[in-house]
Amino acid sequence: MRLELQEVFDQYADVLDNDRLEEWPSLFTEDCLYEIIPKENEDAGLPAPVIHCDNARMLRDRVISLREANIYEKPVYRHFTSGLQWKAIDADTVEASSSYMVLNTGQDGATEIYQAGRYQDRLVRTDAGWRFQQRRVIYDTLRVHTLLAVPI
């Protein structure tokens, strides 16, 4: 199970880090939930995600917007994860959590920590392999100016 989850996590990092955004929505189920939430809101039980997509079409629309908008600047991201924990809900459903870190190299060539936080995931087994039915991104880092720009 660990290896199967690691495989989909690595695919996720691969498409985001090598500028193949168009493949990102295909790692989710059609009825998915994807949201990005500040840790302090999550801890306080206050529902105020900065991004909230509740189906894969919204993810695809997001990619199109990003491609149209980001014509001047194209930062490079590198995703790293650790501390994977998981629990089987049934034979085809798993809940998982892990820590993440994203590095960002901007136009000036400097590499910085862009964001750290935690993923809370629910994955289901499909014919194409494990897919995210839910990925909640709960970020620690508050100094995030360009948060809306890219998927985490």
Next chain:
Amino acid sequence: MRLELQEVFDQYADVLDNDRLEEWPSLFTEDCLYEIIPKENEDAGLPAPVIHCDNARMLRDRVISLREANIYEKPVYRHFTSGLQWKAIDADTVEASSSYMVLNTGQDGATEIYQAGRYQDRLVRTDAGWRFQQRRVIYDTLRVHTLLAVPI
């Protein structure tokens, strides 16, 4: 073996990074050694750990102190490891080494590299799974002001 070691490393990161410090001592044996040592001391063969605990009770006491002391500030940590190497000593004992990095997000919301270094571990198989009989934390980073605050 790799997967079994990875599992306990991930548990270790999980409890420290998600504020479940109370579970941290349970990943050690009762007769454990846990110490934190500057790399230059280790390289010079000088025994001067900044933290030295030689049983699990000391780890539990440490957690209690941290809970009592750290009422004003609660930084968030994220642990990452790499370069795992191991050697079986016997059927139920393994020696392992790996590199680590810890990120820290403080009250102001900025995420920084808190510390990097190397773990030198000895693990034994117990009924509850692999447990640390020894974890020596040998840190590279010398600009660590709050080193005494938290387990690494």
Next chain:
Amino acid sequence: MRLELQEVFDQYADVLDNDRLEEWPSLFTEDCLYEIIPKENEDAGLPAPVIHCDNARMLRDRVISLREANIYEKPVYRHFTSGLQWKAIDADTVEASSSYMVLNTGQDGATEIYQAGRYQDRLVRTDAGWRFQQRRVIYDTLRVHTLLAVPI
């Protein structure tokens, strides 16, 4: 396959991060290609590697030079990888890519992100295990002053 590749990646990080440079060339085949290339050159299809070694003897010479040159300063590196993807070319040959990050702790004890980027590898199965027949290091980070100093 993932576990076998992870093993050689971990060995690679281990020798570089724990100052055992002399073992680094042994992770390559004798007829290897090792090169370091800025991402913008790679993306533009312009062949201008800042380092280009096309056999293992050049790697060994490089290690000797480093040992002779770097007598005053000895930074500590920590390598981390993620997003591993691979494709079997035949039973004994694999092409792989992954993201990397290297941390650097200098003489002053501060730990910084030294470099991030992507590995593009070709590995072959040998009697000694999987070895790099090709490792292309394509770096994102442009503010790299001491790039020539150490292997990535």
